Amino acid sequence: MQVNTLLKTFSAAALALTLAACGGQTETAAPAAASDASAAAGAEKKEIVFGTTVGDFGDMVKDQIQPALAKKGYTVKLVEFTDYVRPNLALAEGELDINVFQHKPYLDDFKKEHNLDITEAFQVPTAPLGLYPGKLKSLDEVKEGASVSAPNDPSNFARALVMLNELGWITLKEGVNPLTASKADIAENLKNIKIVELEAAQLPRSRADVDFAIVNGNYAMSSGMKLTEALFQEPSFAYVNWSAVKTADQDSQWLKDVTEAYNSDEFKAYAHKRFAGYKYPAVWGEGAAVGAASEASATASAASAQ
Structure with missing residues (x-):
């Protein structure tokens, strides 16, 4: 197959699957603000446990997301993993509230193979x-x-x-x-x-x-x-990574607050400076990611038939 044909097919198949995104573990704790002890029983949760792979995704939580959520009264804990298997199992088992490490093709395959009730939530800056x-x-x-x-x-x-x-x-x-x-x-x-x-x-x-x-x-x-x-x-934006949560949490207030933190102007400025050369979430509407999505949209039906 010619390279340009494969790339077009690649982008199209990616959009058809709603793509744009990524064992042993090391437990670390991001500095956390104390939760509101006076909160009534049954109120929206105020402690969020993140799971990421070691490196940039964990740094994003520690450097920017934890401080942003602390201002809203959340306590943040971080668990860093050294492989791609345990984070999804830990999420499904309730050891985590959210993980950040994987692209959507991997998530789709993994949750199908292991029959997990988890789903993607939002995209994050990703090194290609x-x-x-x-x-x-x-x-x-x-x-x-x-x-x-x-x-x-x-x-x-x-x-x-x-x-x-x-x-x-x-x-x-x-x-x-x-x-x-x-x-x-x-x-x-x-x-x-x-x-x-x-x-x-x-x-x-x-x-x-x-x-x-x-x-x-x-x-x-x-x-x-x-x-x-x-x-x-790789030139494709098909593998910009996603966060994942339990399906039951996809409409929760805490997830809305986490999503807002990752898409804030403050986080964007941090990402552009700290992670130059990364590929950014499509919702940010930046650069080639938008162009790739537009091209894929034009041929998505053809890719779906493959």
Whole structure:
């Protein structure tokens, strides 16, 4: 499939699924304001437990969201995880009130597989997936049999395959759904690329052992890598990440207050300064995200038929 055709299909399929977004855990506590002890029993909750992956999403909570919610009388607790499995299970089991770490294709697949009653709430700034140098330092150095590490969960692995297709290192089969692409969908491995599948958190360290590494943005940032070091980034806005909550909480006042904090002018200013180069929520109405959504809208019905 030609690159431009795949990208159009990718954007269209993304919108058709209402896309735009992302085990071991480390418990931390964001500085919290005391809740109102005089609140009547049964009143709207005033303690919110967030779950994020380690790094940028946790920093957003600690730096901006907790202080904003404290002004409204909320106590905020933060639990940081080191993988993509436990946060959704912890949410469904009531250990968390909200998590922030995943894109919608992953959420949709995970909740279906585990029969979880959770749903997306709002989008958050997200570092794009990128291909970073390992033993080789430029795209021009790619050689026959080059090794590339990639995330091993299905939705992120599909993203990695789309990137390799865009680079011209592999060719995906005509008509493949880029949201669910797998090794079986590789029509031709033009460079005989050896794809090394690893847990996403291990990808930054893998660069010492492979020629190139495809690394999730949050793990790149949390390991001290810079987005500007990427040799190639995915152009699509289909994987801007979402928060997730229990379906029963989707109309709660506390969630409305959290959503307002993430979409406030103060948070936007912080994100633009601290997380330059990220992709931002579509509701912010900024840049290419809006253009990508418009293009996808024009061809969404075609993608739905794939």
